[in-house]
Amino acid sequence: MALLSKKDTNLITDPLADNNPITIQVLGICSALAITAELKASLVMAISVMFVLGAGNVVISLMRNIIPSKIRIIVQLIVVATLVIIVDQVLKAFAYELSKTLAVFVGLIITNCIIMGRFEAFALANGPWRSFLDGIGNSLGYGVILIIVGFFRELLGSGTLFGIPVLGDPIEKTGLYATGYENNGFMIIPPAALIVVGIIIWVQRSRNPALVEEN
Amino acid sequence: MSLKSKLHELKLKYQGKKMAPAFNAFHTFLFSPDETTHAGGTHVKSADDLKRTMNTVIMALIPVLIFSMFNAGYQHYSAINGFPADFSLMNDFLTWNNFWIGIIKVLPLVVVSYAVGLIVEFIFAVIKGHEVEEGYLVTGMLVPLIVPIDTPLWMLAVAVVFGVVIGKEVFGGTGMNILNPALTIRAFLFFAYPTWMSGDKVWVYGARERSEEILAGANVDAISGETILGYLAQNKGAEMTYSVSDMFFGFIPGSVGETSAFLILLGGLFLIFTKIASWRIMVSAVIGSLVMGLIFNQVVEFGWVAESSKFYGLMSFDFWKHLIVGGLAFGIVYMATDPVTGSQTNKGKWYYGFFIGFISVMIRVFNPAYPEGVFLAILLMNVFAPTIDHYVVRGNIKKRMNRLKNATIYPKDSDGKAEELKAETV
Numbered sequence: 001m002a003l004l005s006k007k008d009t010n011l012i013t014d015p016l017a018d019n020n021p022i023t024i025q026v027l028g029i030c031s032a033l034a035i036t037a038e039l040k041a042s043l044v045m046a047i048s049v050m051f052v053l054g055a056g057n058v059v060i061s062l063m064r065n066i067i068p069s070k071i072r073i074i075v076q077l078i079v080v081a082t083l084v085i086i087v088d089q090v091l092k093a094f095a096y097e098l099s100k101t102l103a104v105f106v107g108l109i110i111t112n113c114i115i116m117g118r119f120e121a122f123a124l125a126n127g128p129w130r131s132f133l134d135g136i137g138n139s140l141g142y143g144v145i146l147i148i149v150g151f152f153r154e155l156l157g158s159g160t161l162f163g164i165p166v167l168g169d170p171i172e173k174t175g176l177y178a179t180g181y182e183n184n185g186f187m188i189i190p191p192a193a194l195i196v197v198g199i200i201i202w203v204q205r206s207r208n209p210a211l212v213e214e215n
Numbered sequence: 216m217s218l219k220s221k222l223h224e225l226k227l228k229y230q231g232k233k234m235a236p237a238f239n240a241f242h243t244f245l246f247s248p249d250e251t252t253h254a255g256g257t258h259v260k261s262a263d264d265l266k267r268t269m270n271t272v273i274m275a276l277i278p279v280l281i282f283s284m285f286n287a288g289y290q291h292y293s294a295i296n297g298f299p300a301d302f303s304l305m306n307d308f309l310t311w312n313n314f315w316i317g318i319i320k321v322l323p324l325v326v327v328s329y330a331v332g333l334i335v336e337f338i339f340a341v342i343k344g345h346e347v348e349e350g351y352l353v354t355g356m357l358v359p360l361i362v363p364i365d366t367p368l369w370m371l372a373v374a375v376v377f378g379v380v381i382g383k384e385v386f387g388g389t390g391m392n393i394l395n396p397a398l399t400i401r402a403f404l405f406f407a408y409p410t411w412m413s414g415d416k417v418w419v420y421g422a423r424e425r426s427e428e429i430l431a432g433a434n435v436d437a438i439s440g441e442t443i444l445g446y447l448a449q450n451k452g453a454e455m456t457y458s459v460s461d462m463f464f465g466f467i468p469g470s471v472g473e474t475s476a477f478l479i480l481l482g483g484l485f486l487i488f489t490k491i492a493s494w495r496i497m498v499s500a501v502i503g504s505l506v507m508g509l510i511f512n513q514v515v516e517f518g519w520v521a522e523s524s525k526f527y528g529l530m531s532f533d534f535w536k537h538l539i540v541g542g543l544a545f546g547i548v549y550m551a552t553d554p555v556t557g558s559q560t561n562k563g564k565w566y567y568g569f570f571i572g573f574i575s576v577m578i579r580v581f582n583p584a585y586p587e588g589v590f591l592a593i594l595l596m597n598v599f600a601p602t603i604d605h606y607v608v609r610g611n612i613k614k615r616m617n618r619l620k621n622a623t624i625y626p627k628d629s630d631g632k633a634e635e636l637k638a639e640t641v
Contacts (some may be wrong), residue, residue: 184373185406185407195381198385204383
């Protein structure tokens with residue numbers, strides 16, 4: 001017997017492709033643009049969001065029958081805020097440099113549309129286990145895009161991956177730089193992320209025309 | 216059998232095939248197609264199709280290109296040997312030595328720009344099954360003229376791919392783009408490789424190599440290839456040796472084709488005469504830049520800017536000279552008048568052009584890190600052009616509604632029916 005039923009597997013796999021939070025639902029764009037100049041920051045952001053969304057979905061799902069619907073947004077905010085503060089403190093304690101790079105964006109996970117979106121759309125109407133899977137699935141979908149964008153931006157913009165030079169030394173002119181190659185400064189400014197995300201959306205929709213919106 | 220009829224035969228053979236768009240592109244470039252409109256169909260008969268329009272602009276650019284090839288060599292040798300004491304056009308400028316530098320430095324830029332751009336266009340045309348669009352003909356010629364002479368060819372190729380795909384094809388190709396593709400390419404180069412697009416080492420061929428030799432320990436003089444705006448931005452206007460006629464005729468360093476205001480003026484007149492480019496945009500852009508320049512001159516006149524201020528050099532620069540240095544003239548004549556990205560309404564063109572000139576000079580003065588703003592100003596106004604048109608059209612509708620409201624409508628007021636009719640129409 002499989003670990004997850006077919007329906008539950010879809011909760012994880014759908015957001016990775018045809019129901020991706022960034023490219024299809026267009027949620028969480030701001031952080032995708034802001035922190036993807038480095039792969040490391042993208043990865044940490046993805047993990048943080050995975051923790052917040054996974055845990056948050058479970059908490060909201062457990063409380064879903066006792067939250068009065070009029071104040072549900074406030075309750076959700078409190079849950080997210082608590083989880084975000086935990087992430088923030090952990091980062092500050094164990095990865096101080098990185099938490100400086102991510103700066104305000106860890107705190108801003110609280111406003112990441114994916115989180116409130118999944119609470120509202122899924123956790124309030126489903127049991128804790130399915131909500132947990134949904135949270136993991138959506139944050140994986142978010143993380144995949146973040147890592148793809150971060151990979152290209154760091155590789156082309158700084159010539160490194162996870163801070164390790166992979167194309168040679170731009171100052172000593174070794175490796176690829178010996179041939180006259182130069183880092184592309186455009187890739188490390190936020191508009192480049194917009195264009196990379198746009199290209200991902202373009203590729204995805206031309207592979208699967210069913211995703212193209214009518215207008 | 217003539218080549219023409221042979222090509223027509225081939226065309227029938229290729230019809231409906233995957234490669235048909237690619238074939239047709241070459242075919243119509245050589246000959247007009249043999250199809251005619253059906254009787255009773257269209258009433259407009261003109262040879263002035265898109266290809267003809269594009270070719271006219273290229274004709275206007277050819278003198279600029281040839282001048283820039285000579286100027287490339289002239290700047291190179293002047294920087295090494297010093298400027299000739301008594302300048303003679305035939306002996307110092309129009310020489311084979313100068314032209315040779317143009318052939319080895321400028322021509323490759325043109326070839327790469329066209330080759331890469333057209334390959335992208337062909338790929339998109341074949342995928343989409345469209346005709347190959349002619350839009351790149353002009354862009355391909357503009358691009359080499361607005362980059363510094365030392366731009367590495369691979370950078371140009373990368374930028375052209377980016378500009379054509381992201382700047383044009385994603386919007387649906389020629390005629391659908393929001394931003395001028397040539398300027399998108401320049402903006403990409405500028406933000407991606409700033410060290411190759413500004414400073415005093417990129418405008419004259421040899422300056423960068425020379426500075427690398429000096430770094431390596433060679434005992435040679437450095438070549439200064441500072442542009443006029445570069446001098447002014449550093450408040451070093453006094454060190455400049457260029458006369459006003461140098462600036463006007465273009466014997467100054469700068470992007471490949473932007474230097475000669477004289478030839479650009481001739482090209483502009485040619486475009487106005489052939490009714491290809493809008494004179495409204497050109498005139499209003501000139502007015503806009505003069506107004507902004509005058510304002511800055513007055514500010515200096517009133518003594519509001521200290522001579523030690525970093526803006527002093529550019530602010531005190533005579534307002535009319537802004538038109539003959541840097542890329543302003545080139546931008547106004549060849550880029551701002553792009554019929555796709557500019558305003559479409561006649562009234563809108565006045566606003567559109569005015570702000571291009573106005574903002575260009577403003578960016579020049581207030582952005583000392585990079586003392587040229589024409590391409591940014593034009594891109595900005597490209598974005599605003601549809602908004603301008605929207606308000607012009609709305610204003611026109613309002614005006615006509617008012618005219619209707621106040622119109623005398625028969626039967627006369629005395630009949631008592633006038634009010635009734637008015638209420639119906641409005």
